[in-house]
Amino acid sequence: MKDAFGTPQSLLILGGTSAIGLATARRLVARRTRTVWLAGRPSPALESAAAGLRALGADVRTVAFDALDSTSHEEVLGKVFAEGDIDMVLLAFGILGDQARDEAEPLAAVRVAQTNYTGAVSAGLVCANALQEQGHGSLVVLSSVAGERARRANFIYGSSKAGLDAFTQGLGDALHGTGVHVMVVRPGFVRSKMTAGRAETPLATTPEAVAAAIELGLRRRSETVWVPGALRLVMSALRHVPRPLFRRMSAY
Amino acid sequence: MSVDTVSVTGWGRTAPTTARLIRPRSYEEAAAAVVECAAHGARGGIARGLGRAYGDAAQNAGGSVLDMTGLDRIRRIDAEAGVVVCDAGVSLHRLMEVLLPLGWFVPVTPGTRYVTVGGAIGADIHGKNHHGSGSFSRHVLSFDLLTADGEVRTVPSGTDLFDATAGGMGLTGVILSATVQLLPVETSLMCVDTERASDLDDLMARLTADDHRYRYSVAWIDLLARGASTGRSVLTRGEHAPLDALPSRARRSPLAFSPGRLPAAPRFVPDGLLGRTTVGLFNELRYRTAPRARRTGEIQKLSAFFHPLDGVPHWNRLYGRSGFVQYQFVVGYGQEDALRRIVRRISSCTGGGRGCPSFLAVLKWFGDGDPGWLSFPMPGWTLALDIPANLSGLGAFLDELDEEVAAAGGRVYLAKDSRLRPEMLAPMYPKLARFRALRAELDPLGVFTSDLSRRLSL
Numbered sequence: 118m119k120d121a122f123g124t125p126q127s128l129l130i131l132g133g134t135s136a137i138g139l140a141t142a143r144r145l146v147a148r149r150t151r152t153v154w155l156a157g158r159p160s161p162a163l164e165s166a167a168a169g170l171r172a173l174g175a176d177v178r179t180v181a182f183d184a185l186d187s188t189s190h191e192e193v194l195g196k197v198f199a200e201g202d203i204d205m206v207l208l209a210f211g212i213l214g215d216q217a218r219d220e221a222e223p224l225a226a227v228r229v230a231q232t233n234y235t236g237a238v239s240a241g242l243v244c245a246n247a248l249q250e251q252g253h254g255s256l257v258v259l260s261s262v263a264g265e266r267a268r269r270a271n272f273i274y275g276s277s278k279a280g281l282d283a284f285t286q287g288l289g290d291a292l293h294g295t296g297v298h299v300m301v302v303r304p305g306f307v308r309s310k311m312t313a314g315r316a317e318t319p320l321a322t323t324p325e326a327v328a329a330a331i332e333l334g335l336r337r338r339s340e341t342v343w344v345p346g347a348l349r350l351v352m353s354a355l356r357h358v359p360r361p362l363f364r365r366m367s368a369y
Numbered sequence: 370m371s372v373d374t375v376s377v378t379g380w381g382r383t384a385p386t387t388a389r390l391i392r393p394r395s396y397e398e399a400a401a402a403v404v405e406c407a408a409h410g411a412r413g414g415i416a417r418g419l420g421r422a423y424g425d426a427a428q429n430a431g432g433s434v435l436d437m438t439g440l441d442r443i444r445r446i447d448a449e450a451g452v453v454v455c456d457a458g459v460s461l462h463r464l465m466e467v468l469l470p471l472g473w474f475v476p477v478t479p480g481t482r483y484v485t486v487g488g489a490i491g492a493d494i495h496g497k498n499h500h501g502s503g504s505f506s507r508h509v510l511s512f513d514l515l516t517a518d519g520e521v522r523t524v525p526s527g528t529d530l531f532d533a534t535a536g537g538m539g540l541t542g543v544i545l546s547a548t549v550q551l552l553p554v555e556t557s558l559m560c561v562d563t564e565r566a567s568d569l570d571d572l573m574a575r576l577t578a579d580d581h582r583y584r585y586s587v588a589w590i591d592l593l594a595r596g597a598s599t600g601r602s603v604l605t606r607g608e609h610a611p612l613d614a615l616p617s618r619a620r621r622s623p624l625a626f627s628p629g630r631l632p633a634a635p636r637f638v639p640d641g642l643l644g645r646t647t648v649g650l651f652n653e654l655r656y657r658t659a660p661r662a663r664r665t666g667e668i669q670k671l672s673a674f675f676h677p678l679d680g681v682p683h684w685n686r687l688y689g690r691s692g693f694v695q696y697q698f699v700v701g702y703g704q705e706d707a708l709r710r711i712v713r714r715i716s717s718c719t720g721g722g723r724g725c726p727s728f729l730a731v732l733k734w735f736g737d738g739d740p741g742w743l744s745f746p747m748p749g750w751t752l753a754l755d756i757p758a759n760l761s762g763l764g765a766f767l768d769e770l771d772e773e774v775a776a777a778g779g780r781v782y783l784a785k786d787s788r789l790r791p792e793m794l795a796p797m798y799p800k801l802a803r804f805r806a807l808r809a810e811l812d813p814l815g816v817f818t819s820d821l822s823r824r825l826s827l
Contacts, residue, residue, distance in 0.1 A: 118425065118824035121383035121694045121787035122764040126824065148764060149790065202430075202823065252412070252431030253386035253820070296376055296387030296430060337691065337759065 118204060118253070123335035124149040125204030125255065129197055131182060131240055132210025133157035134166050136309035137259060140324035141207060141331050146175045148332075154197050156182035157210070184210045184236030185228070190243045198247040205255045205335070206244045208237055211278075213311050219273045226273045233277035238284055245288055248297040255298040257331060258285040262305045262343075265352045269364065289340055300334050302327065303352075304344040320345055370398045377428040380421050380685050382692030383758050383787055386430035386820055394439045396513075396521065396545050403543060404519045406433045406816055413818035416543045418485030419460060422492060423695040424787030425820035426538050432818060435543060437487055443467055444546065451551040452510070457487025457544040462679075465671070469626045473551040474609065476508035480731075482628075482676050487544040492784035493536035493744040497585040497675070500736040504746050506535035507739055512547040517812035521545060527740075533807045535741035538783055540808055540817045540827060554609040556623040559585075559674040561607035564663040565656065569600025569712055573705060573750070576604070576734055584608050585674070586734075591652040592715050592727040592754060593645070599716045600709075602732065603659040607674055615668065628672035633682035640689035640759050648726040678729075688757050694787050696767055697753035699735060699746065700779035707777035708750050711770055715754065718766060725766070730754040742800035745782040753785070764788060783821065791825045801827075 119125050126149050130138040133155030142153050153175045157163045167177040182193050197203065214229035241258065248254040263271055264278030282301055289299035306312060306321040327344045334342040343349040358366065371392045378385045391414070393399040406414030412432030419438060420427060428434060440458035447453075451473050453464065461475050462482035468474065477489070477496040484494065489505040490512060502508070511525040514534060522542075524531045534541045562583070566572035572588055580586045583606035590602040612623055678684050685693070700707050718725035731753045738747040756763060771793050774781060780797035781789055795801050805827070808817075821827065 118386075118430070118820050119384050120764065120824065121381065121424065121692070121758050123384070124764060126791075250431060252388055252429075253384075294376060294387075296385060333761075 118202070119255070119335075120149055123255070123338060124332070125335070126150060127152040127154075127202060127204050129154040129156065129194075129203045129206045129244070131156045131206065131208045131244075132184070133179060133182075134160070134162045135209035135211075135259075136311065136324040137304070137307065137327045138207055138209035139166055139169070140328040141209075142170055142175075143173060144325075144328045144332055145205075146170060146173045151176055152201070153177045154180055154203070156180045156193070156197070158183055182240075184232045184240065187236060187239035190239045194240065194243045194247065198251070202251050203244075203248070203254060205257060206248065207331075208241055208244070208256065208258045210236065211259065212274075213271070214274050216271050216273060229273050230277045230280075233274070234280040234284070237281050241284065241288060245292060245297065245299070249292060249295050252296045254296075255300060255335060256288070256292075257300045257302060257334075260285065260301050260303045262303050262348055262352055265303065266356055266363070298338055300331075300339055300342060302331060302334070302342045302344065303348065305348050320348055320351065370394060370402065377417075377434055378692070379424045379427065379787065381423040381694055381758065381787055382685055382688070383694065384425055384820070386425070386428050388429045388432055388434040390434050390436055392436045392439050396440070396515075399435065399437075399440065399515055399543055399545060400519050400521070402433070402435055403515055403517065403816065406435075407517065407519075407814060411815070413816045415817060415819040416457070416487060416491070416539045418458065418488035419483045421481055421484050421488065423785040425824060426492070426784055427488075428820045429818055430820055430823075437485060437543070440545065446471065448473070451553055452548060453551060454546060454548045455486055456546050457490075457512075458485050460485055461489065465626055468551060469554070469557045470624050472553055472555070472624060474554045476550060476552045477502060477505040478675050480676060481679050482672075483679060486547050486549065490535055490544055490547060491537060491539045493739060493741045493746075494784070495735070495746050497587045497733065499746055500580060500586065500734055501584055503737065504535075504739040504741070504744060506531075506741055506744070508550045509535070510548040510550055513545040514541065515543040515545050517542065517814065517816040529807060530811075532740045532742050533804055535739065536744035536783075537741070537804065538743065538821060538827070539819065540822055541811060542817060554624075555612040556610045556615055556619075557626045557671055558610040558615060558619065558623070559607045559669045559671060560610040560614055561605055561667045561669045561674055562663055562665045563603065563605050563660055563667065565659050565661060566600075566602045566604055568598055569602075569709060572600060572602045572604065572732065580606065580734065588732045589655065590712070590730040590732050590752070591656050592712070592725070592730045593649050593652050594656075595716050600712050601656060603656060605674070607669070610668055614666070619668070626671065628670065628676070629680060631681050634684050634686040636686065638686055638689045640691050640757070642689060643687055643726060643728050643757060645726040648728045651728065688755075689759070691757065691759035693755050693757050694763070694767070695753060695755050695785040696770065697745075697751060697782040697785045698770070698774045698779050699749050699751040699782075700774060700777040701747060701749035704749065704777040704779065707773060707779070708752070711773055712752070714770065714773075725756060725760065725763075727754040727756055742804045743783065743798055745780065745784070747780070749779065753782075783825075786821070789825060794825050794827070
């Protein structure tokens with residue numbers, strides 16, 4: 118169960134090797150979280166992520182989960198929920214893709230969309246239903262500022278996040294009053310291995326900062342969290358910039 | 370019997386969860402509801418009274434919550450012996466309305482009249498008279514308990530099942546009715562002495578010196594005061610006023626009971642209304658308006674002495690959307706240093722640089738402990754404080770206080786808890802293993818379950 122400050126005792130991370138996911142887990146394990154499920158494709162990285170959290174004192178279990186294999190989600194995630202209540206699900210999987218290649222190879226672009234959007238829709242709904250069944254819990258979904266307005270430089274990734282973001286908002290409305298809390302997290306440019314070697318955009322942040330914002334959002338039962346918070350203002354301004362001007366601004 | 374799906378929180382309004390709210394109107398309906406809880410998946414059910422437990426003791430995510438307030442009949446009053454038999458859903462407020470005109474008072478009342486008899490037993494509540502009278506269950510002769518098998522057992526005091534249920538947070542079963550021994554009173558008014566204590570040591574000295582002369586005693590502490598005045602407080606102690614202490618006008622209807630109520634707190638209050646500044650001003654005012662020297666023999670209404678907050682319905686809303694947590698702990702005699710350290714830490718706490726604004730902090734001392742296995746009181750000092758839940762760093766701060774309390778052999782009060790770490794429970798409650806064993810035997814399927822029991826693996 119969550120405590121009065123929204124800190125979960127059990128956590129399921131979809132995308133168990135995600136830098137933001139693991140930073141969040143480390144932060145929560147330092148508070149109340151004792152049970153962590155890391156869902157992801159079996160790999161040494163997943164095992165070492167689990168070992169890292171175990172070293173902090175958590176009871177960590179891994180589960181084979183493939184975002185692209187939507188038909189398996191019900192069964193795989195159902196098993197996790199059957200083991201006991203999950204106080205918080207962090208939907209953290211996603212791929213950035215390679216914009217230039219993805220534009221040239223439509224199937225590569227489809228893979229980005231299927232992972233970030235279709236996979237999240239099925240996994241998100243499976244978890245939402247399970248959370249609703251248990252009458253409590255938070256579903257935290259990692260969106261991105263990239264989904265707020267399509268940019269030339271990463272519109273394939275951005276459009277998948279836009280879909281995910283809209284889906285999550287709607288899901289939050291659907292679950293309002295059921296005891297399940299749905300929170301969209303929109304980080305800006307996060308310095309992590311996913312973005313290594315890419316040009317930073319202004320207001321860049323770190324996985325640890327995102328984790329801190331998630332913990333605060335849990336305490337406040339927020340529905341939308343921007344990281345850093347200033348992005349809320351920046352993006353609401355950018356949303357209204359005329360397209361010819363926006364094109365010139367986001368040419369990089 | 371109505372059934373709704375609703376979002377439920379405790380009085381502190383934190384951590385809402387959803388449950389099916391079942392409202393039985395008879396013992397038979399309650400028994401049917403328990404059978405249904407057992408059948409409805411593995412999420413179980415828990416009895417709920419007027420929802421004054423601060424944390425998650427009377428909520429049950431994904432399962433059922435039995436709203437017992439529909440079972441509110443007073444079944445029998447023995448006006449000679451002062452014994453009442455009533456349903457578990459009867460509030461202490463109702464009992465006072467009915468019993469005071471007959472010259473009887475509830476043996477123990479907490480800071481609110483709006484708790485049910487079932488809840489009073491389940492949390493084994495205490496009042497300002499614990500040092501002499503013990504907790505509520507000490508005055509309960511027996512109760513009828515609906516257990517997980519759907520049977521009703523009459524449980525007399527002195528038995529294991531009684532001691533597991535008194536303070537057992539509703540996890541042994543649903544209390545249907547109780548037989549309670551009452552306290553005779555001549556009037557419905559209180560004779561109250563008020564004095565100031567300049568700091569914590571002064572307060573403890575005054576409490577120790579002459580508390581035995583008073584039936585009721587409580588100290589309100591200004592936890593925002595620092596330095597030399599850390600722990601400055603206002604001490605109010607009293608006794609039921611005898612008839613001859615009343616002014617002649619009041620003697621005409623000495624047992625009248627008419628508590629006034631102000632308008633309810635508004636539904637929406639911004640977070641931070643009860644911040645450091647407002648609470649600081651309030652505390653200053655409260656301390657300054659208390660008499661410098663002891664004021665004795667003041668005649669007060671019962672409600673003003675016992676239940677000042679009941680005058681503002683829904684006062685819990687004043688903490689805003691984020692709600693608040695109440696922290697109440699007890700440390701035994703001889704652990705005064707631990708108490709001093711904790712008070713100093715709270716007074717100098719700067720959660721997010723904003724200080725730890727405690728609007729209501731109350732210190733009193735407990736007499737002998739009570740037999741309930743998970744009963745909170747033990748001989749020693751108890752401090753209770755309210756803190757807005759949105760204060761940053763509060764969770765970690767209270768965890769540190771838990772360590773200090775446990776190291777001093779003390780414990781925190783489960784009826785007020787909403788954030789204790791599960792591993793702290795066993796050191797604080799030595800009879801926990803016994804409680805778990807009895808519960809495993811009585812309710813092997815875990816039909817009686819609450820968010821509290823899940824959170825703490827009770």
